[in-house]
Amino acid sequence: MFFKCICRIDKMLVQFVFTAFAAIIFTAVLLEVVTRYITKKSNTNPQFLAFQRLYFLAYYPVLFGDWLNAPYLYKLYNSYGFMEEQIAIIYVCGFASAVVFGITSSYAVQKFGRCRTFVFATFAYAITCLMKLSSSYSVLILSRIISGAATSLLFTAQEMWYMSEHLQTHDFPPEWINYTLIHSSKGNGIIAIVAGVIAYLMSEVYGFGPVAPSVLSVVFLLGSCLIVVTKWKEGAKESTDHPRLVVRSNSTINKAGGSSSKKKFFKECGEGLRKIAQNSDLLQVGIIQALFESVLCLFVFLWTPVLDHHNPPLGIVFSSLMAATLVGGALYRISKSIFKNLYPAYSLLFILLSAGAAVLACVLSTHPSREFPVVSFTAFLMFEVMSGVYFPVMVDLKHKIELDKLDLAVTTWFRVPLNLLACAGLIFLHSSSNANGTRNLFACCVVIIAFAVAFSLKFTKSSRGHKIQSTETEELLT
The missing domain is CATH 1.20.1250.20 (MFS general substrate transporter like domains)
Structure with a gap:
């Protein structure tokens, strides 16, 4: 009876993955058509x-x-x-x-x-x-x-x-x-x-x-x-004199001065640390970015072991997750076209709360004795949609508070230590001998996002957080 139940769950997951993939692809194409109709610049x-x-x-x-x-x-x-x-x-x-x-x-x-x-x-x-x-x-x-x-x-x-x-x-x-x-x-x-x-x-x-x-x-x-x-x-x-443009990330603009020498590299890092310490907005947004992206780092590993033993088509699962990021980016571009006074600070808070809810769903759906892979996969999709929205929102915030000029410093002083900390958590909390290892990692992700939400709330309440509007990058993202 137990094995019949497991087989039924696995079959249900496979069917759901293919159905979700078709639905997400259709949604992405539809949103792209809408986006092109709204903005016809080329x-x-x-x-x-x-x-x-x-x-x-x-x-x-x-x-x-x-x-x-x-x-x-x-x-x-x-x-x-x-x-x-x-x-x-x-x-x-x-x-x-x-x-x-x-x-x-x-x-x-x-x-x-x-x-x-x-x-x-x-x-x-x-x-x-x-x-x-x-x-x-x-x-x-x-x-x-x-x-x-x-x-x-x-x-x-x-x-x-x-x-x-x-x-x-x-x-x-x-x-x-x-x-x-x-x-x-x-x-x-x-x-x-x-x-x-x-x-x-x-x-x-x-x-x-x-x-x-x-x-x-x-x-x-x-x-x-x-x-x-x-x-x-x-x-x-x-x-x-020219910035370097990072074009690989989904909907991400990442500008950092190209260092011509090792001396200049360390000088920029030291100068960036000084400016971050003096500017609370830079400090808060830098920490939020590092916290959220450390969770992204963990998700790269976690989605496969959560679903793999239920035998889903992993390639289709991966494609569905990538399509979900496209949907998130398109939704943001359309929202910016409709709501001209959309505050990126509020959008960021919404992203973090939604992503936190998705990770919490993963905590509940990965209990060793009560696994719900369909719920986990749905939560992964929701998290990826929020990731697709997150990157263009960060573009607006970073540009307005000049964080785009200090990405090297943010990477050095925030992202590197926290990503390495996420790596350490992956080693110590995840093991085949620990049945709750994956759940523990998801629980840590919830805590990390909770800290990010706290910093986002503080930033949103600040006077500058209320005033930041996405005007400069509107054409770029649409």
Whole structure:
């Protein structure tokens, strides 16, 4: 009777995942049509469009190769017979590597060149994908460390190449960067969805196993590398007067000055710490950002072990989560078009409360003796929708209080310590011998978001929090 009940729950989850996927994709397409109807602005300059195509020709394949590795990574490690705490350590090594190398990646690219760094990092990433064919624990840990560093370097290199070519080589107006940001943000979400579906077909439908998507990603990574070698030019050395645009994150604008030297890097960090200490708004928003994104860091790991033993189509689950972020971003853009005086501070508070409710639902639905995977999956979708809203809201807040000029300092003094703390929690609270390990992690996430809500309330009540309106980035996000 017990096993019949388990089979019925698993079957219900599989049906719900496919139904939810279809519904979310339909919603995302519908919202995109509405958004285009509301805002019909586009850039028709032929030289700019040709430059954009050249950039995306190399950017999208490497992005697709990166996303192919995501849906079945946990299942791959699990298929090699590793316990959950061992898998958590592999993930933590990747997280820590990406965070540490993310801080100094701009300096490395400046020193060795954009195209050269991109090619080196892409080759290194491709090698790590092939290393996953090995079932050796030490080899898999090494592959995660290298891939974390490689992704930081290659995405920083392509971002800095774009900025240099856009502003210096072609002398396009800085405002046109917004058009590339819009396309890259949407393209990022669409590519992630397609990657999840392809990974599902290869791993489960055609039966090639969980390592197949990683092997396939090598083709796209090397293809992108070939395009860079043959089509891109190193160009002039990047001017430090121009900001660097991070276009990979969904609906995120992340501007940080490109450091030309190690001395300047440490000087900016020290100056940023001083300004943060003197400005309560910077302090509060920086802490909120670090707290929420540390929960995002944990969710990258948690969604698979929560659902995997119920045998859902992991690739479709992943695509559904990525589509949910697109829905969140579209909802925010439409809301901003309808409600002209929408306060980002209030929007941020709503996001945190909703995300907290989703995480609390995960705490209740992951009890070892009373699991409700359909509820957990629904909560994951809600959390991802809020994540899609979170990034553009932070754009408005950060721009108005000039936090966008201090992202390097915020990363160093807030995000790095808290992300590493999240990694430590992943190691110590999650284990196969502890039946409540996953629940404990979700409970910690609830506490973290509760602190973020407290800081958000304090920020909202401040005079500046009431006055912040999203005017500068309205065109960009719509």
